[in-house]
Amino acid sequence: MTTLEDCRARDAADPLRPLRDLFTIPADVIYLDGNSLGVMPAAAPARIAAAVTEEWGQQLIRAWNESGWFDLPQRLGDRLARLVGAQPGELVCTDSTSVNLFKVLSAALKITAEDAPQRRLVVSERSNFPTDLYIAEGLCRERGFTLQLVDEPGQIAALLPETAVLMLTHVNYRTGAMHDMAAISAAAHAAGALAVWDLAHSAGAVPVDLNGGGADFAVGCGYKYLNGGPGAPAFVWVHPRHAQRFWQPLSGWWGHAAPFAFTSDYRPAPGIARYLCGTQPILSLTGLECGLDTVLAAEPLGGMAALRTKSLALTDLFIALVEERCAGHGLELVTPRAHAQRGSQVCLSRSEGAYAIVQALIARGVIGDYRAGDAQMPDILRFGFTPLYLGFEDVWHSVEHLRGVLATEEWRLPEFNQKNAVT
Helix, strand or coil: CCCHHHHHHHEEEEEHHHHHHEEEECCCCCECCCCCCCCCCCHHHHHHHHHHHHHHHHHHHHHHHCCCCCCHHHHHHHHHCCCCCCCCCCCCEECCCHHHHHHHHHHCCCHHHHHHHCCEEEEEECCCCHHHHHHHHCCCHHHCCEEEEECCHHHCCCCCCCCEEEEEEEEEECEECCCHHHHHHHHHHHHCEEEECCCCCCCCCCCCCCCCCCCEEEEECCCCCCHHHHHHHHEEEEEEHHHCCCCCCCCHHHHHHHHHHHHCCECCHHHHHHHCCCCCHHHHHHHHHHHHHHHHHCCCCCHHHHHHHHHHHHHHHHHHHHHHCCCCCEEEECCCCCCCHHHCCCEECCCCCHHHHHHHHHHHEEEEECCCCCCCCCCCEEEEECCCCHHHHHHHHHHHHHHHHHHHCCCHHHHHHCCCCCC
16 A cells, blocks of 8 residues: 555655746646646746747847747757657647648648548547647548548447548547557558548657657647747657648748748748748747747757656556545546556546536646547546656655545535636
């Protein structure tokens, strides 16, 4: 049986423990929602302030050259590439995940329309993140394709001969289940389809190898495990074999081969740079740079492999303690137990009071979140584990608070049953 002293001893022996000091974490808060919004890097306020007061304030427009604003999306992209198995020059940080998905899915549909015009299906999971499905639905309507949704991961392998694109999120946002990217991408290619991956719940949380995993296109989020701040720019990656084939549909001036030539016709920039669109959000990119610094700080300590090892240890402990100390309170584990199938979160279901339980935990300083259920799945209590700033004692205390909320039925209080706009 694990004790609080055991958890403290594990923290004392944790080689990643010093990374916690890179963040500003409110006192008396255990933050288990880094899968929605990462904790603020301690360096971010001063760095962003310097971009405002010194670069914008003093250099003014000269800062595009003097402070390197112009190539910031590419420079950050090269740094982020180290976390997702991409090479320098293959990835840029820009726009939102939704916008970037529109770009790459549009390009993927153009490629298949040229190479295999008989293929008219886009396949995804019904449980995929809704914005991905909305983007796909809109593009399919516009381009004459059909969006086909499967209910079980096992159905993905049964790709039809008509499939043009397989579009999946690597780690499911609601369950924490993780796909085998290499196996599924290989199956898609064997069936003649392209593989588009959303890394929103993967980048910075689990090891990813886009090139080794056979992906064709990928997008991801900058404000979750990458700690880039609310609404931080996302990223987009295109395999080099596809990057030169088409213009992406949002052919804005920042993706032009020579944007300051101001020609009246569009000439796409070489490679991934053509996936830029309009003028870049420099202050937001500055915040993302600070977030990337926190993740890359783990490289001398073992990098993503070390973060993954700790993530699995934290989530294993959380699952074990919940089952030991919260037994009999109707909680069901939704996240896979198998390490190869688990992201960096643990999701629990409960037939009654899931939202209110999360609100009661938040009132106690344990911040997770809630996701509504559907016909296939009950309501979810969702807890994200970011090993950069979470420790084993945090896990112990979070489960103790959960036990207290359930044992006292504190969650039944009216103030915890009023739905907020953001859940």
